[in-house]
Amino acid sequence: MLTPDMKRIIEEQLLGFVATTAPDGTPNVSPKGAFFVVDDKTIAFGEIRSPGTIRNLRTNSRIEINFVDPFVRKGYRFAGTAIVVERGTDTFGALLGRYRGALGPRMRAIVAITVTKALPLTSPVYDDGKAEPDVRRAWTTRFRKLQPNERFME
Known part of the structure; x- marks a missing residue:
């Protein structure tokens, strides 16, 4: 399963x-x-x-x-x-x-x-035709802005 x-x-x-x-x-x-x-x-x-x-x-x-x-x-x-x-x-x-x-x-x-x-x-974000790399990039950017001194993987 x-x-x-x-x-x-x-x-x-x-x-x-x-x-x-x-x-x-x-x-x-x-x-x-x-x-x-x-x-x-x-x-x-x-x-x-x-x-x-x-x-x-x-x-x-x-x-x-x-x-x-x-x-x-x-x-x-x-x-x-x-x-x-x-x-x-x-x-x-x-x-x-x-x-x-x-x-x-x-x-x-x-x-x-x-x-x-x-x-x-x-997520419904994919309903609009977004591709996974674009979603990843957008959310990685968001987390970086929330924690500017932290390093996030891309």
């Missing part, structure tokens, strides 16, 4: 925006930064500071995650079901072995998501 491009976006982007639902039906969106691909139908993130998200998932395992490359205004949305895997279990250790970042020691749990639906996200 997860294409090579989907895996690339998950691995390249530092934030995935996670949507869950509270027990009272209130929506909750929270950025997470410790995502990794487990296999062709599973992605996961490390729980570091996510008490609301974890509480919501214990009540309702349905989840959606969005990843967007801000420079090209494209990405993917993934829907599925999540399980919370606690530190100290064999499954936690196996999942942690797949994670390549520096935050592993801070993870209290890992949320493993079985992806049941994956769809592309594309």
Whole structure:
């Protein structure tokens, strides 16, 4: 189910925006930064500071995650079901072995998501016939103006 491009976006982007639902039906969106691909139908993130998200998932395992490359205004949305895997279990250790970042020691749990639906996200800017290099150039220029002392890749 997860294409090579989907895996690339998950691995390249530092934030995935996670949507869950509270027990009272209130929506909750929270950025997470410790995502990794487990296999062709599973992605996961490390729980570091996510008490609301974890509480919501214990009540309702349905989840959606969005990843967007801000420079090209494209990405993917993934829907599925999540399980919370606690530190100290064999499954936690196996999942942690797949994670390549520096935050592993801070993870209290890992949320493993079985992806049941994956769809592309594309900005309406492409509806006007813009090409990806032009969109990238425009957004790179915008970020440079916001942070004139930072260096952004082109």
